[in-house]
Amino acid sequence: MNDILSVNHLSIGFDHSYGHTSVIDDISFNIEKGQTLCIVGESGCGKSLTSLAVMGLLPSGGRIHDGQIVYKGQDISRKSQKELSEIRGKEISMIFQEPMTALNPLHSIGYQVSEVLRVHQKVSKHEAKEKAIEMLRLVGIPSPEKRFAQYPHELSGGMRQRVMIAMALICHPGLLVADEPTTALDVTIQAQILELIQNLKSQFDMALLLITHDLGVVSETADKVVVMYAGQVVEYGDTKELFTEPKHPYTKGLINSIPKMDEDTEVLPTIKGSVPSPDEMPMGCRFVTRCPFAMEICSKIKPPKITDGHEVHCWLYSSEDVKGENPSVDKV
Amino acid sequence: MLIKSETPEPEKILEVKDLKKFFDIKQGFVGLGHQTVRAVDDVSFFVNKGETLGIVGESGCGKSTMGRSILQLQKPTDGSVLFEGIELTKLKNGQIRKLRKDIQMVFQDPFGSLNPRITIGTMLREIVNTHHVVNKTESKSYVEELLEQVGLKKSYYDRYAHEFSGGQRQRISIARALAVRPKLIVCDEAVSALDVSVQAQILNLLQKLKKDYELTYLFISHDLSVIKHVSDRVAVMYLGQIVELASKEEIFEHPLHPYLRALLSAIPLVNQPKRERIILSGEVPSPINIPEGCRFHTRCPFAKDLCKQKVPAFEQKKDGHWAACHFA
Amino acid sequence: MGEPQLQSETVNRVQINPLRKKRNKSYSKLMKNKLAVCGGIFVVLLVVLAVFAPLLAPFDPTKQNYGQILKPPSATHWFGTDTLGRDLLSRIIFGAQVSLKAGLISVGIALTIGIPLGMISGYFRGFWDEFIIMRVTDAMLAFPSLVLALTLAAVLGPSLNHAMIAIGLVFTPYFIRLARGEVLAQREREYVSAARASGLRNFSIMMRHVFPNILGPLIVQATLNVASAIIAEASLSYLGLGTQPPTPSWGAMLAEGQGYISQAPWISIFPGLFIFLAVISINVFGDGIHDWLDPKLK
Numbered sequence A: 001m002n003d004i005l006s007v008n009h010l011s012i013g014f015d016h017s018y019g020h021t022s023v024i025d026d027i028s029f030n031i032e033k034g035q036t037l038c039i040v041g042e043s044g045c046g047k048s049l050t051s052l053a054v055m056g057l058l059p060s061g062g063r064i065h066d067g068q069i070v071y072k073g074q075d076i077s078r079k080s081q082k083e084l085s086e087i088r089g090k091e092i093s094m095i096f097q098e099p100m101t102a103l104n105p106l107h108s109i110g111y112q113v114s115e116v117l118r119v120h121q122k123v124s125k126h127e128a129k130e131k132a133i134e135m136l137r138l139v140g141i142p143s144p145e146k147r148f149a150q151y152p153h154e155l156s157g158g159m160r161q162r163v164m165i166a167m168a169l170i171c172h173p174g175l176l177v178a179d180e181p182t183t184a185l186d187v188t189i190q191a192q193i194l195e196l197i198q199n200l201k202s203q204f205d206m207a208l209l210l211i212t213h214d215l216g217v218v219s220e221t222a223d224k225v226v227v228m229y230a231g232q233v234v235e236y237g238d239t240k241e242l243f244t245e246p247k248h249p250y251t252k253g254l255i256n257s258i259p260k261m262d263e264d265t266e267v268l269p270t271i272k273g274s275v276p277s278p279d280e281m282p283m284g285c286r287f288v289t290r291c292p293f294a295m296e297i298c299s300k301i302k303p304p305k306i307t308d309g310h311e312v313h314c315w316l317y318s319s320e321d322v323k324g325e326n327p328s329v330d331k332v
Numbered sequence B: 001m002l003i004k005s006e007t008p009e010p011e012k013i014l015e016v017k018d019l020k021k022f023f024d025i026k027q028g029f030v031g032l033g034h035q036t037v038r039a040v041d042d043v044s045f046f047v048n049k050g051e052t053l054g055i056v057g058e059s060g061c062g063k064s065t066m067g068r069s070i071l072q073l074q075k076p077t078d079g080s081v082l083f084e085g086i087e088l089t090k091l092k093n094g095q096i097r098k099l100r101k102d103i104q105m106v107f108q109d110p111f112g113s114l115n116p117r118i119t120i121g122t123m124l125r126e127i128v129n130t131h132h133v134v135n136k137t138e139s140k141s142y143v144e145e146l147l148e149q150v151g152l153k154k155s156y157y158d159r160y161a162h163e164f165s166g167g168q169r170q171r172i173s174i175a176r177a178l179a180v181r182p183k184l185i186v187c188d189e190a191v192s193a194l195d196v197s198v199q200a201q202i203l204n205l206l207q208k209l210k211k212d213y214e215l216t217y218l219f220i221s222h223d224l225s226v227i228k229h230v231s232d233r234v235a236v237m238y239l240g241q242i243v244e245l246a247s248k249e250e251i252f253e254h255p256l257h258p259y260l261r262a263l264l265s266a267i268p269l270v271n272q273p274k275r276e277r278i279i280l281s282g283e284v285p286s287p288i289n290i291p292e293g294c295r296f297h298t299r300c301p302f303a304k305d306l307c308k309q310k311v312p313a314f315e316q317k318k319d320g321h322w323a324a325c326h327f328a
Numbered sequence C: 001m002g003e004p005q006l007q008s009e010t011v012n013r014v015q016i017n018p019l020r021k022k023r024n025k026s027y028s029k030l031m032k033n034k035l036a037v038c039g040g041i042f043v044v045l046l047v048v049l050a051v052f053a054p055l056l057a058p059f060d061p062t063k064q065n066y067g068q069i070l071k072p073p074s075a076t077h078w079f080g081t082d083t084l085g086r087d088l089l090s091r092i093i094f095g096a097q098v099s100l101k102a103g104l105i106s107v108g109i110a111l112t113i114g115i116p117l118g119m120i121s122g123y124f125r126g127f128w129d130e131f132i133i134m135r136v137t138d139a140m141l142a143f144p145s146l147v148l149a150l151t152l153a154a155v156l157g158p159s160l161n162h163a164m165i166a167i168g169l170v171f172t173p174y175f176i177r178l179a180r181g182e183v184l185a186q187r188e189r190e191y192v193s194a195a196r197a198s199g200l201r202n203f204s205i206m207m208r209h210v211f212p213n214i215l216g217p218l219i220v221q222a223t224l225n226v227a228s229a230i231i232a233e234a235s236l237s238y239l240g241l242g243t244q245p246p247t248p249s250w251g252a253m254l255a256e257g258q259g260y261i262s263q264a265p266w267i268s269i270f271p272g273l274f275i276f277l278a279v280i281s282i283n284v285f286g287d288g289i290h291d292w293l294d295p296k297l298k
Helices: A047-055 A081-087 A109-120 A125-138 A157-169 A187-204 A215-221 A239-244 A249-256 B063-070 B093-099 B120-130 B136-149 B154-158 B166-178 B196-213 B224-230 B248-253 B258-266 B305-309 C003-013 C027-051 C088-124 C126-142 C145-156 C160-187 C190-197 C202-238 C250-260 C266-293
Strands: A003-016 A019-032 A036-040 A062-071 A092-095 A175-179 A207-212 A224-229 A232-238 A305-308 A310-313 B012-027 B033-048 B052-056 B078-083 B103-106 B184-188 B216-221 B233-238 B241-247 B315-318 B321-323
Touching: A003 A047, A003 A207, A019 A036, A019 A047, A019 A062, A019 A207, A019 A224, A019 A232, A036 A047, A036 A215, A047 A062, A047 A092, A047 A175, A047 A207, A092 A157, A109 A125, A109 A157, A125 A157, A157 A187, A175 A187, A187 A207, A187 A215, A187 B258, A207 A215, A215 A239, A224 A239, A224 A249, A232 A239, A232 A249, A249 B196, B012 B063, B012 B216, B033 B063, B033 B078, B033 B216, B033 B241, B052 B063, B052 B224, B063 B184, B063 B216, B103 B166, B103 C190, B120 B136, B120 B154, B120 B166, B120 C202, B136 B154, B136 B166, B166 B196, B196 B224, B216 B224, B233 B248, B233 B258, B241 B248, B241 B258, C027 C088, C027 C266, C088 C126, C088 C160, C088 C202, C088 C250, C088 C266, C126 C160, C145 C160, C145 C202, C160 C202, C190 C202, C202 C250, C202 C266, C250 C266
Parallel strands: A036 A207, A036 A224, A092 A175, A175 A207, B052 B216, B052 B233, B103 B184, B184 B216
Antiparallel strands: A003 A019, A003 A062, A224 A232, A232 A310, A305 A310, B012 B033, B012 B078, B233 B241, B241 B321, B315 B321
C-alpha cells in the first residue's frame, strides 16, 4: 500500500443537549504519496469539516462517530490531543482560507514561522531563524531577512498566504491540508499561490488534500477528486475521467451551471432548489430533493456505491432492477 | 423614403465623465498629516439603454466604489454622472431620493443587506409606499406579486431574513431593487457570495427580469466567466481606472491590454488543456501610492521604459475597442 | 429557478429521517424564558404593591410607636420595626412607590434625551457629533456621577421630583454614548446602504431600520440603570436631597438601618433585599424582552 492517508467510512456528528445531528455520513477516500486529492462541493457539504477531522481539530461538540483516519498506517482518529500535537505541523500541516485571522497579529511573521520549527525539532534559536528565512525565500517572499521582523498586518493577502505556507511546510510534512487556500485571493494572486503550492509539493514530495468549491481549480490541480454533497460522497475518482465523464446528476449539474468561457449560453443549466438543512435531511440519497431523476427508491434507501471506472453513489447506475424501469441517463 | 432605417443610434441611459472618488486618511495625533486614497481615478464610460455593461476587476480596483458613487451613496470627489441627461452629482438630497426610483442596486452580501428585524413584506411595502409605486391599498398584493416574480412564494411575506437561504435572500434583494420599477440596476458582486448551482439560478433570474422589464444593468463582478455570461459590453478596471473597454465578443476574442490577457490566462477552467499562463509578478500597488507612468507597469511582463515614464492614453485602438496601453 | 416549485413537487415524497427531527427549543432556552417570566411576575407584583399600598399595608408607614422600637420580625410586625417603632413591612410596601418611581422615571428621562441625541450623532456624524455631543458627554462623564447628581439636585432644590431629574440627567451621557456607538456599527451594515439606495427617508431609516437593531443593548443598559437609579435615589435621600422624611423609600430605609446593623439588622436587610430583588427581576425581565424582540430567537 502506497497510501499516505486513507479515510475509511468516516462519520462525524455534533452532539447537542437534545440529541445529535449527523453531518458527515460514511465517507471514504485515500491519498497516495505525492498525490493531490481535491474535495469539492458547495458550502455546507462537509468538506471543511472533513479536513478539520484529518487534523484532529473538530470544533467543539463535533465527534467522530465511526470510521478511521489512517495516516502512514496508524489510525489517528482515536489519538489524544497530546499525541496529535506531535503529528500536527510536523507530519500533517494545514493552511486556511483566511490568512489574516490564521496568523497571530501580535507576533512577527519570522517568530511564527520559526516557532513551528522549535516546537517540533530541537534546533537553536539561531538555526531556527536561518531555516525560517530560507523557507520564506522558498515561498517567494522578497527580501525575507527584512520581512522576518514584520507583522501580519504589514503584508498583503497573497504574502500572508505565503507566510502560512512557509509555516506549514517548514517541518517538511508528508501531507498538506489546504482548506480553500485561494478563495479570499484575486485570480492573478490565486494563480501565483496555486503554482507555488504545486512546485513545493513536488519539491518536498508531499501529498496534498485540497478543499475547494472551485471546479476550475480542481480540474487544473487534482489527481483525484471527491465530490461531496450534504455530507456524503456522491462521486470519487480520477480527475480527468470524472470531469470528462461525470456520472452523478449532482456532479453533472454542478459542472453545467458554471458560466463557460468558451461558449455562449443564453440560459444556464441549474440545479433546482437548495441544500436541505441538517434537520430536514432526506433518509435515502440526500440529493433526492434536487435531483431531476429522482425515483421512488432514492428517497428511501441510501444509494449503493457503484464502481465503473470510478466510484459513483447513485441508484441510476445500480444493476438491480430498481423499479422495473431504468431511466435514461444520457439526458442529464 | 424607402431607405431602410439603420439600426437606431442606441440611447445612452447613463454617462459617466471623469469620475473621481478620493478618500482622505488622517494620520498623526491631531490628523494634520493625511494621505489620499485614489479609489476611482478619472473614469469615463456610458451605458446604453437595455444593455448590460460588465465591470470587471480585482479587489481594490475601485469598481464597487464607482458603483456607489454613481448612485450617489458616496459623493464623488469630481466628475459628472449623467442619468437620462440629468446631472446627478449636483442634485440635492431630496432630489436624489426621488431618483432612487430609477436607479437601483443589488448588493453582494445576502446576509448583511437585509434588515434582520423586519419581515421582508414590511420592508418591500415600505419602499413601494415611499415611492408611491402603487396605491397604498394595493401595495400588499403588489409585493406578493413581486415575490412570485423573483421565484419566491407569496406566503414568504411575513418571514424574516434569517429564515431564508443565501440564494433566496439574493432573490429578496432583487425584489427590493425591482419594487420601484427602476430603469437601471447596479449589481455589485450580486452573485459572488453564492454557490455555483445557486449562482446559475440567480443569473438566469436576472436575465429573465431584464427581458421582462426592459432593464439596463451595470454589472460589477470580479468573476470573468460571470461577466462574460451576462454582459453586452465589458470594461476592465485596474487600480481606479478603466484599462480596456469593448463589446463582449471583441474583448474576449481579442484582448489587447496585458492585464486582461493575464486575467484570462489565470482563471482555472474545467476540462481545458493547460494554457500558456501569463503569471503576473507581485501584487496590486496601493491606491495611495500609484506608480508613475502606466499604473500597470510594476506587474506587466511586457513593460518597457516608456511605460515607466508616460501615462498611456485610453484610446480607441480598433472600432469600439478602447484600451490604455502603449503597445496594444 | 426551482426553489419555489421544489417544495410542492418533491418534499412530500421525501421521508425525513426521524432521528434528525428538529427540537426547536433547547433546555437552556426554556429555562431562560422561565426566568424572564419570573422576573416579569415580580416586577408586576412590585407595581401592584406600589399602587395598592394603602390597601395592602397593615400599618400606617409613618405612624411612630415608641412602645415598639427596634422589634425583631414577629407575627404582628412581619419585618420588625425601626428606630421610631414604625412597621417595616408597611414602610417597604409604601417605599415601593418611591423607589420604583425614582428608578423608572429617571431612566425614562435619560432614555428620552439620550437615545435621540445619540442616534442623530451617530447617524449624521460630522460637526455636531464630534464637537458638541461627544465633548459634552465626555465632560459629563468625567465628573463622578454622584457629585454631579448632588450638585444638580442641590441647585434644583430638595424633592423627589428634582432628584429624579438630576439622576436622569446624570445617566443621559451613558445612553448617548451607547446609542451612538450602536448606530455607528449598524450604519456600516449593508442593509442601511440598501435602505438608502431604495430611496427611503433618513428619518424612516433611523426609526424603522436602525432603531430596532440597536434596541437590545439599550434595554439591557436601561434595566441595569434602573437598579443604579434606585440606589442613587437612596444616596440622595440619605444626604437629604431626595425623598423627604417621613415618606419611606427603600434607599432611605437602608441608610437609616446602617447605624443599627448589629443590634437590629432587619432594618437594613429587608429594604436591601427588596432593592436586590427588584434590580434582579427588572434585569432578567429586560433580558427576556431583548430575546423576545429578536426574530431569530422566536
